[in-house]
Amino acid sequence: GAGVSQSPRYKVAKRGQDVALRCDPISGHVSLFWYQQALGQGPEFLTYFQNEAQLDKSGLPSDRFFAERPEGSVSTLKIQRTQQEDSAVYLCASSSDRPQYQPQHFGDGTRLSIL
């Protein structure tokens, strides 16, 4: 497709389970971002990839959060031993080179609910 694709759209997990969220960026976009959006808030930055290199992971809230983009296209955000405070919408975005000067294109997100 032409846009950023995220799957699943909804994920329900029990506290303590591991989850994996997938992002398919726009073809050819070298930059990929993950954001976390709590209810009623704006997105908060988690991590950034340029191709396969993770250049910034300063927003990851704990070592339970891990992201990868091994071939520089599809990315996976993994959350281990989930906790209730991890419940949020996880948004993926991609952009062409030089992300600090280009708009970002967002997927519709994965809504994660931890019971």
Next chain:
Amino acid sequence: SQQGEEDPQALSIQEGENATMNCSYKTSINNLQWYRQNSGRGLVHLILIRSNEREKHSGRLRVTLDTSKKSSSLLITASRAADTASYFCATAVSGAGSYQLIFGKGTKLSVIP
């Protein structure tokens, strides 16, 4: 942490009226961007204004930027019911190694038909 603060938090207007939303931020920026988010969907980019620009237009949208006051405004003219959404400003912070956008909490706009 969130840098941009939108004002007002919520805005309700009649179709055909103009809607103005404001955004303030704290640090030096490369650019400031406005995004729209419909309920349950991702963000859609509306307009990007660079730090050396003062005003930009796109269709019914007009954005201003005042870097001395660290503020921006988004004006939507002749609003339509389809404009109902949340609107976020986001700043691209200047500086080496800085890649992220920092979003505000958003303004929830309701346009009543």
